[in-house]
Amino acid sequence: MEQINIHQHEESQDDNYGMFVAKYMNPEIYRAAKAGDISGFTRAIEDRQASPFNQVSPQEDTVLHIAAYSGHVPLVELILTHRIDLFSKKNSNGNLPIHAAASSGHLSTVKSLLEFSQRDSEEWRVSALKEVNKNEETALHVALKNHHEKVAEFLFELCPCVSSYPNKEGKSPLCMAAEAGFLGLVKLMTAETVEVVVMDNSMSSSETRSVVHAALRGRNIGVLEAILKKEPKLVYLMDEDGTTALSYAILAGYLDGVHHLLEKFSVTSYQRDGSGNFPIHVASSEGRVDVIREILQRCPDAMELLGKQGRNMLHVAAKNSKVGVVNYILKTPELGKLLNQIDEDGNTPLHLAAIYGHNRSVHALAWDKRVNVNLRNHNGMTALDVVEEQMETEVSFPKRRITWLLLQPSAARKTIRPGLKPESPATSKYRNNMVNTLLLVSILVITVTFSAGFTLPGGYNNSYPHDGMATLVTRLSFQIFLISNTIALYSSIIAAVNLFWAQFADTKLVTGALNISGPLLGVSLIMMSVAFTNGVYLVVSDLNWLANIILVMGSVSLFILLSRALPLFPGYMQLLRCQPPWLMQFVTKFYVGHQKRF
Structure with a gap:
């Protein structure tokens, strides 16, 4: 009895295994599709019990997906001859066979697929080119995503309108081509779509509006020039984070792009970004003295621009510990008016350097005789007062001690202000x-x-x-x-x-x-x-x-x-x-x- 039960259990396991395997493509058919084996595939077609057309891989790829991805044109044509409906069959990621061919960059396979689809109807082919997967990507998106320029050009010429379609990330094929640095393709696309992007509000998604930013990411000055030559208004649009084109170029460290924008569109120096700062503040926060110098050469009054919280570029440099910018401003007599300016809270650049514990900036500012170290903010505190108040916390005390040593000799004796808290237990x-x-x-x-x-x-x-x-x-x-x-x-x-x-x-x-x-x-x-x-x-x-x-x-x-x-x-x-x-x-x-x- 025990042996019979074991045997029955083994038979049950075999049945379950067979049912599990039956869900997926026969290994021989999979190998034939992947290798482009026409004879092996033909034998599989003749065997009706093992017909390959209804079988799928674990990711639900049909034999047409596999042959298209592998670039086997004869096999693709053989499959389409028997089952044209597989052309519109999607896998688990929502990809059509045309997506698979575009992702692998097989131009001949892409052409073969589209030629067979055209036999059914022109509308079917166009519909396939507009069809998106689960990432909302067309075949053109997929080709550009994998940097297949020739395939992308061919797909665009067949269906130009998809170049402005945003995918799930908000990237249009035009942005992807600009980011990839495909100058020829960008010129083709801009001739068709840029005007639509600017004029049609329905196409003004966050990433579609940042074609210039995509070109700056791609670091291709030719692409940048082509886009702005076609539609200069794009230079004034912001990306999804509210960053202007010039600020984005500064943040990306793309100096050629910065020079081009300042040379052709110097007015962008006065464009405030989504956070309330101007490009000169961005350059200051990044420590880009060369960019600041060029901005001031073209727009000398940009030094007076006040950004977020009413701060000038020296405030920003002091807050972010950009000592190179601080020293540049201190050595430039024309920028002397920035040294003691206050922000909306009454803080001078020295206050901010002290608040954030940037000792090198504190040192540079405190040594300059033009800096008034005894100015008080709206809370009635000098920079030294701010540091001493922060020293009441045990964690920050050792760091603030250095700042205090730098400020204390050059500051006037601190006056006792009413309302000060007694020494905290941590400080004691x-x-x-x-x-x-x-x-x-x-x-x-x-x-x-x-x-x-x-x-x-x-x-x-x-x-x-x-x-x-x-x-x-x-x-x-x-x-x-x-x-x-x-x-x-x-x-x-x-x-x-x-x-x-x-x-x-x-x-x-x-x-x-x-x-x-x-x-x-x-x-x-x-x-x-x-x-x-x-x-x-x-x-x-x-x-x-x-x-x-x-x-x-x-x-x-x-x-x-x-x-x-x-x-x-x-x-x-x-x-x-x-x-x-x-x-x-x-x-x-x-x-x-x-x-x-x-």
Whole structure:
């Protein structure tokens, strides 16, 4: 009984398998259609039980779809001779056999399919060329999508009207041809359809209206010229995102397109996009100084254009941390009126740079004497006030600290304004953690430098009359070591004592202690580095190559340490202002340029 049940179960499985396989095309027929095997296909036709015409693949492709896609003209003609109705049979994606032939780029197959369809009726052929798949794509769309220019030209000549049909993505064949850079096809299409696109509101879909944008995406200046020569009005239309043609070219980084538009249609510099900005603001947000320069050469009053929220191009550059644009504006005297302009919220460019924590822009603006760092926005806050308010959040405090250091020396003393919130618990916790950390560091430095003061390199002299004296006391390196070590020790002791005062709950005491102890610990670490370098150099000075390596490593490390520690000192900014411009630029690039990660 058990064996009989198993046998019956196996027979049931075989039946289900047969039913499942029967849904799909016979493998031999599939291979014959794909390989263009006429003889094998003919044998299949003669076998009525295995007739290939009603069989489909898993994606519901008929044998005509497969033969058309593979480009087998004789087989296509054989199939159509027996079953012309397969010409209008769609697969699961809604594709006709003409779509399949167009997608693979077989022009001879496309012609063969259309010749046979014409035998039935001209209307049937035109209807097939207008038929769309599930992506709302005609055969012309499919050919262009797969970059088959010759097939696309042939299909367009048979049915020109479909060149303005948008697909599911909103792309018309004209836009697709422009994007692909098919100049010849674009010229043919524009002769038929551009006027319709401009004049007929029913054809003004988002992508149909952006043929110029498609040409800019394709980066083909010839296509761009052909479109605008046929219908110049297209240059003023926006795409689906409200982006103008000139702004789009700037965003795409297509400089040839930018130059062409500015040369032929400079008035587009005054065209506001959907977000309220002008092309000069877009160029500023992208950091394109060359584009800004060209716009101002052709339209000098474009500098006065105010975009979104009443912001000029310097506002935009400061907000987006485009230091190249900021420096270009600062170096151009004609643009000086932009430096202290306010937006709808009363913010100057310096305010925006400080709000968004762009330290390089803050640095560049704060150093320029024409920039009024004490201007207040509509909330009554200077740029420094804005930063200090943002420092109340624990997460942003370390980043804002750098911005605060850049602004604080050049700004007037902050006035106390009524209504300010008391220090938040997060800020208080952060300050306490900083005090404890600095106190720990200062104690460690005291311990190390104290020990180094009694374990001198070279040891002590045991001979009279110099008992107990350092043996290397006359060497310059030893003297530098001892002085540096002593400075490091006392600086750390003073910093530690100041930090003891910070243990009280008074916010002013904590702030004062941090402002004093920070620079003192900076001095300690610098001097400790100097002492270490000179001490090691001294004890290996008899081996020149090793001594030189130690000296070079110590010098490089000291230089990096100075670049990090100097901004902690009060008056650092004022000191640099008194130096030659070339020195200021060097320090700016070295120090502020390395603060990007903050």
